[in-house]
Amino acid sequence: MTNGILDFAITTLGGLGAFLLGMRHLSDGLQYSGGEQIKRFMAIATGHRPAGIMTGITTTIIVQSSSIVTVMLVGFIASGMMTLYSAIHVLIGANIGTTFTVWMMALAPSPELLGLALFTLGSLCYFPVRKGRLRYVGLALMGLGLVFLGMFLMKEGVAPVKSSPELAGRIAALDAHNLGSVALVALIAALFTAVIQSSAAGIVIFMTLASEGLISYETAVAALFGTNVGTTATGWLAALSGGSQAKRLALAHTLTNFLGSLCCLPLVLPVFVPLGKAICPGYATSAMLPIALTDTLFALVRGALTLPFARPLVKLLERIVPEKEDEKPHLSLLTPHTRISTLMAQTQAEAEVYFMAESALDMVQHLRMVLTGEKAEDAARHIRHREEVLDRVQSEITAFLGAIMVKSLAPEMAEKAKQLLRLADEFESISDEGPAILRALKRLESDGEELAGSDLAMMLDIHDTATDLLRFSRGDLHGLIDLGPKRELSAQLKDKIQQARQVELMRFGGGSKATAVLPVMDMLTAYGRLRQYANNISETCAGAKNMV
16 A cells, blocks of 8 residues: 555655756747747737737647736736736736646547657757757756646556556545535645646646546546636735735736636536536546537636626726836846746846836936925935835846846847846946935035026926936836937937026126036036937947947
C-alpha cells in the first residue's frame, strides 16, 4: 500500500511539475517571439463588445494564460488605452480562450510520442540558435512538448492506482451524485487549482482520473466549475498590494467566474452531464473530449450571463474599490524577486511609466496655480508630494527592469526595457523642476519681490507653452508621434525663453536688484530643462535624433 501511494505521488506530481514547467516555457516562448505584436493586437479592444471578446479569446490562445492577459489589461487601463468596461469583455473572451489548452490535451493522439517529437524539434531550434525569433519559437515548442509529456506522466501515475483497492476507494469517495456533493467537489477543485495556479493542469488531472475510471464522469464535470474559480487566485496574488484598477480587475474576474459557477452548479447533473454524454457517447471509456466540450460550453454560458451586466458590474466595482487620491498603480508583480514572464513585467513597467507621465503633467498644471496665487500653498504641497512619489517610482522601475534584463531577452524586448528605463529617468527629471521653480519663487518672496504685471504674463506664456509640449510627450507614449508640430512648439518655447532672458538681463543692466532678476533666471533655466526633457521623450519614443 505504501509503495503504491509513493509511486502514485512521485509519478503524478512529477508529471504535474513537467506540465506546469511546460506551460511556462510555452507561454514565455510565444511572448518572446511576438510580445509587442501581442500587445498591439490587444490594444484594438475598445467599447465594441464583440471585438473585445474576440481579442480576449485570441490573445489567451496565443499566450496560453488568462492571468497574463489580466495583467496586461491592468497596464492598458492604467495608461488610459482601455476602460474597465472594455477590459471586462476581454476577460469574457479570455475565459473562453483558456479552454483551448484543454482541447489540445483531449485531442492529442499519443501524448508521449507527440511530446517527445515537439521537444526534439524545439531543441533543434533553441540550442543551436543564440538569438532571434527562431530561438524563442523553439522554447515554445519545447514547452508544448513538456506539457504533453507531463500529461502522459500523470496518466501513467494514476493507472496503477486501480490495482490498489484501498487507494482507489479513497479517490472514488469523491463522488458528485447530488447538489451538495457537486458543490463539495467544486470547492476541493477550486482550492487545488488556487494552490497550483493553473486551471488547465487541474482540469487535466480530473480528466485523467475520469478516463482511468477512478472518479465518475459527473465528478470530473463538477470539478470544472471549481477550477474556473480557483484560477482567479493568481490575479489576486498580483492585485492585493496593487492599486484600485488591479483590484477591480481581479474582483471582476473572481465575481464573474464565481457567480457563473454558482448559477450553473444546480445544472451540472440535470443539464451539463446529460448534454456531454449525448454529444460524446464514448464518455465512459474516454472522458477527455466530453470534458473539454463541457468546459467550453460552461465558459460560453458564463460569458453570456456576464455580458448584459457589464456596465452595472463596472459601477459596482468602482463602489466596492474606490480610487484613492494620489494613487500610484503599483502591483506586487513589480518586484525584482517575483517570477513572472517578461511580457507581464514590461506591461507593469509601462503602466508605471504612464503614471509618471500623468503625474508630471499634473505637477506642471499645479505649478501654474502657484504662479497665479490660486490656492498656492495647497498646490505647492501637492507638487512636493508628487516629486517624492515619482522618485520612488523611478527607483522601482530601475531596480525591476535591471533584474529582468539579466535574463536572455528577445532583441525587441531588450530595446523596450532600455526605452522604459530612459523614459522613467526623463519623467523623474521633469518632476525635479517643479520644486526647483518653487524654490526660486520662495527666494523672490523672501527678498520682498514678486512676479507681477508683464513679468508674470511672460512667465505664464512660457509655462503654458511648456505644458503643451509635455502634453505632446504624453501622446508620444501612446504612439501618437508627430514630430513636426512637436519641433515647432519646442522651437517656440526656446525662443520665448531666450527673449525672456534678454528682458531680465536688460532689467539687471538698468539697475534692478540681483535678488529680483536671478530667481527669474533660475526659473527660465528650469523651463529650458523641461523643454529638453520633453524632446528627449519624443526622441526615445520615435527613435528620432537631433531634435531642435
